[in-house]
Amino acid sequence: MELIKVAGVSYTYSDGHQALKNVSLNITKGERIAVLGPNGAGKSTLFQLFNGLLQATSGSVTVKGLPVCKEHMPEIRSSIGMVFQDSDDQLFNSTVRQEIAYGLMNMRVKGTALDEAINWALEVVGMQDYGAKSPHNLSGGEKKRVALASVLAMKPEVLVLDEPTAALDPRGVSKLIRLLNSINRDLGITLIFATHDVDIVPLLADRVYLLSKGEIVLGGSTAEVFSHKETIRQIDLRLPRVAHLAELLARDSSLNIVNLPLTIGQAKHLLEQDKFGAVL
Ligand SMILES: Nc1ncnc2c1ncn2[C@@H]1O[C@H](COP(=O)(O)OP(=O)(O)OP(=O)(O)O)[C@@H](O)[C@H]1O
Ligand SMILES: [Mg+2]
Incomplete structure (x- = not known):
């Protein structure tokens, strides 16, 4: 089923x-x-076009077949959970627990179910000890986790994440990647995220749209998109570090590696098959 369709926008x-x-x-x-x-x-x-925060100047945006307009907003906003780039745009309650309760209460969740949903969401993002704190006194990475928890608690069909790893430390990034992959796999939640961090893309995406100066310049599977090395560099991005290393090793040893490894796991696999045997 097509969940989000953006046409000529x-x-x-x-x-x-x-x-x-x-x-x-x-x-x-x-x-x-x-x-x-x-x-x-x-x-x-x-x-911001997905949930009607902005309206397209031309073209159309539909969510589950419904045009994004005022009339369909309640249904669209209950399907799409949005985690903003800047957590301060998202957090406005006086405690972390209240922050997570807010959306749930709007969905008429109460009593034990409310408490359980809050506890679950806090635990998933590793913030269970922060329930009584003010969101405004948290660090950037902690705010990001609370913002994610407040959205996850509502178990949306689609999770839209704008720069989800930007404020996180390396351990936080690894945990978030594992978390997002597990909610996609186990809860069937669709993931859409924006990033310029090329290293996380192969760990977290099946498909990639490459956007430059307001235009989609490439779209396809993660491997396909990263095979367009020149285009990626032309728009001021780069290959994942592992792919760059493999590219250098292959060039120095005149090996022709058709599909560059994009993750450490893929590189390990190639090494085990002795594809780099000539150089290492
Ligand atoms: N309110 C606004 N008024 C005018 N121009 C804006 C406004 N918001 C964004 N822009 C411009 O629109 C362009 C796209 O901005 P946008 O925030 O969508 O980029 P982005 O890809 O999310 O960038 P980043 O990686 O820095 O978050 C930028 O050139 C920006 O300066
Ligand atoms: Mg942005």
């Missing part, structure tokens, strides 16, 4: 800046999608 801000140009994409239930692009590419602008 352009968006121009009130100062005349055209942030999106004729963007089209489709997201199907259960997929893990990365929107990869450098700063200013239009990623956050695109995501």
